[in-house]
Amino acid sequence: MGSSPLNIRQQYEKAERRRSVTIATVSTVLVFGALFVLIPLAPGWERVKKSFFNTEILVDTFPTLLRAFLLDIAIFLWCAPAIALLGLAIALCRDARSPALFPLKIFGVVYTDIFRGVPVILIVFLIGFGVPGLGLNRPWNSPYIWGSLALILTYSAYVAEIFRSGIESVHESQRAAAKSLGLPHSDVMRYVVLPQAIRRVIPANMNMFVALQKDVALLSFIGPVEILRQAGVYKSLLANFTPYVGAAIIFLAVTIPITRYADYLIARQNRARS
Amino acid sequence: MNLTQPMNLTRSCKAVLTALSAAALLLGGTFAQAADAECAVGKTLTEGKLTIATGNPAYFPWVMDNDPASGKGFEAAVAYALAEEMGFAADAVVWTSASFDQSIQPGAKDFDFNLQQFSITEEREKVVDFSVPYYSAAMAVLVRQGTKDAGATATLESLKGLKWGADANTTALPMVQSIIQPDSDPLLYDDNTNVVEAMKANQIDAALFDLPTALYLGAVVLDDGVVLGQFPADRAESPDQFGLLMEEGNALKTCIDAALTTLADNGTLAAIEAEWLQQTTGVPVIK
Numbered sequence: 064m065g066s067s068p069l070n071i072r073q074q075y076e077k078a079e080r081r082r083s084v085t086i087a088t089v090s091t092v093l094v095f096g097a098l099f100v101l102i103p104l105a106p107g108w109e110r111v112k113k114s115f116f117n118t119e120i121l122v123d124t125f126p127t128l129l130r131a132f133l134l135d136i137a138i139f140l141w142c143a144p145a146i147a148l149l150g151l152a153i154a155l156c157r158d159a160r161s162p163a164l165f166p167l168k169i170f171g172v173v174y175t176d177i178f179r180g181v182p183v184i185l186i187v188f189l190i191g192f193g194v195p196g197l198g199l200n201r202p203w204n205s206p207y208i209w210g211s212l213a214l215i216l217t218y219s220a221y222v223a224e225i226f227r228s229g230i231e232s233v234h235e236s237q238r239a240a241a242k243s244l245g246l247p248h249s250d251v252m253r254y255v256v257l258p259q260a261i262r263r264v265i266p267a268n269m270n271m272f273v274a275l276q277k278d279v280a281l282l283s284f285i286g287p288v289e290i291l292r293q294a295g296v297y298k299s300l301l302a303n304f305t306p307y308v309g310a311a312i313i314f315l316a317v318t319i320p321i322t323r324y325a326d327y328l329i330a331r332q333n334r335a336r337s
Numbered sequence: 338m339n340l341t342q343p344m345n346l347t348r349s350c351k352a353v354l355t356a357l358s359a360a361a362l363l364l365g366g367t368f369a370q371a372a373d374a375e376c377a378v379g380k381t382l383t384e385g386k387l388t389i390a391t392g393n394p395a396y397f398p399w400v401m402d403n404d405p406a407s408g409k410g411f412e413a414a415v416a417y418a419l420a421e422e423m424g425f426a427a428d429a430v431v432w433t434s435a436s437f438d439q440s441i442q443p444g445a446k447d448f449d450f451n452l453q454q455f456s457i458t459e460e461r462e463k464v465v466d467f468s469v470p471y472y473s474a475a476m477a478v479l480v481r482q483g484t485k486d487a488g489a490t491a492t493l494e495s496l497k498g499l500k501w502g503a504d505a506n507t508t509a510l511p512m513v514q515s516i517i518q519p520d521s522d523p524l525l526y527d528d529n530t531n532v533v534e535a536m537k538a539n540q541i542d543a544a545l546f547d548l549p550t551a552l553y554l555g556a557v558v559l560d561d562g563v564v565l566g567q568f569p570a571d572r573a574e575s576p577d578q579f580g581l582l583m584e585e586g587n588a589l590k591t592c593i594d595a596a597l598t599t600l601a602d603n604g605t606l607a608a609i610e611a612e613w614l615q616q617t618t619g620v621p622v623i624k
Contacts, residue, residue, distance in 0.1 A: 110444065285540075302441040
């Protein structure tokens with residue numbers, strides 16, 4: 064029960080720890096206290112508050128924004144698996160080693176170069192308006208279908224590069240070892256390389272999905288009224304930016320937990336490696 | 338009841354101003370000119386200059402060729418006529434561009450006033466100031482020939498069944514929702530170009546614009562565009578009136594309102610409208 068008395072070194076370290084905690088607390092309180100006191104003292108604060116932090120407008124618009132956010136979630140949910148699969152397929156194309164499959168390799172390189180280099184919004188317009196404009200009939204010209212495809216194509220290029228880095232991080236000697244056991248190339252990939260590669264890049268891919276979660280809003284450019292568009296409509300009608308703050312709160316409520324989880328995965332991985 | 342009150346107020350203001358300007362005319366045109374010119378002194382952003390903002394790009398027929406300094410186009414012409422009425426020579430007019438968002442942000446504005454078909458609404462009036470209206474817009478329904486051939490007519494009943502689109506930044510959306518009440522939710526876009534693109538892609542059947550814009554889009558931008566019908570400008574329900582947008586509490590507002598009222602009363606506004614806005618009489622009224 065009784066704690067053993069601390070030796071001199073432990074006492075010194077304890078005092079040091081207490082000292083640094085005190086300094087951190089004081090500095091944090093000072094900085095945030097100053098922000099809370101000084102910003103409202105600025106001459107334009109009342110107007111900024113009215114335009115951005117208008118409680119009345121926030122309360123009025125929040126339920127509609129929340130409903131519009133369900134559309135973001137739906138788009139995210141059908142895009143994410145497609146992105147993961149297509150990204151993996153492109154990564155495998157780039158890793159093709161047989162000479163006969165060289166065209167696949169070229170395809171992988173060109174695909175990632177183009178879709179990573181072109182602004183997402185251009186792809187959204189081009190595919191969301193362009194493809195249906197070729198003469199498709201309803202419901203096959205829906206902006207939901209083609210807008211989602213635009214996101215899938217763009218994001219799978221990024222995800223493919225992440226998978227590729229994962230595949231390349233598996234040491235060559237493992238492939239050699241697997242081959243020497245008589246496994247064909249496809250089995251080497253499936254049973255030896257990919258299980259390790261995919262596990263290693265999960266945190267990086269989580270970050271991509273946080274980004275995707277926000278880019279879903281780009282679909283609003285071609286029609287769907289999701290949360291950012293709904294906030295924009297309110298902004299225009301009420302001449303007030305508060306609805307965007309409401310949208311930000313909703314986004315943060317989703318992205319912060321995902322980001323923290325990704326951090327946790329990365330930290331766990333680093334511990335396992337060291 | 339509440340809605341009619343400000344209208345009456347504006348009307349009685351107008352009557353007073355008309356009487357005043359008539360009196361001024363009696364005293365001699367030069368006197369009126371001098372009084373107006375003095376009104377704006379010391380109240381503009383830059384002394385001796387009138388800084389006017391519009392959109393970039395600014396659209397036909399409001400501003401021609403995205404060049405407001407040419408004075409061509411309805412709003413460009415109104416701006417120069419107004420400047421002259423307020424005592425600014427054409428070369429004292431400075432043009433700048435500012436979006437709607439830039440115009441409603443809190444803090445100082447970098448223009449004396451902004452004109453780009455801003456509709457005057459009660460909510461917006463809480464954040465910025467509007468002049469008296471310089472144009473009352475009829476709202477019109479733009480469709481493609483195919484939709485008309487499929488049986489769409491200028492009746493509310495027929496319009497309800499169409500798939501609607503609108504520019505998200507305009508008052509067209511609340512109009513669609515309150516007057517037409519379509520069966521499915523409208524799709525929304527950032528600007529006219531995207532609305533038209535969605536019509537070309539057959540993703541929407543119909544869109545609501547102010548009449549001059551609808552006529553322009555239907556005739557020039559859309560190959561097979563048809564203006565199906567209009568809600569006339571003098572409708573009782575949600576009238577759409579364009580006003581000059583100013584910073585809240587701008588001292589220039591009284592000068593601008595007085596000058597605009599003069600322009601309206603002496604027929605200058607009507608003449609500019611006749612010159613730049615197409616004939617709008619052929620479009621059927623929606624029942």
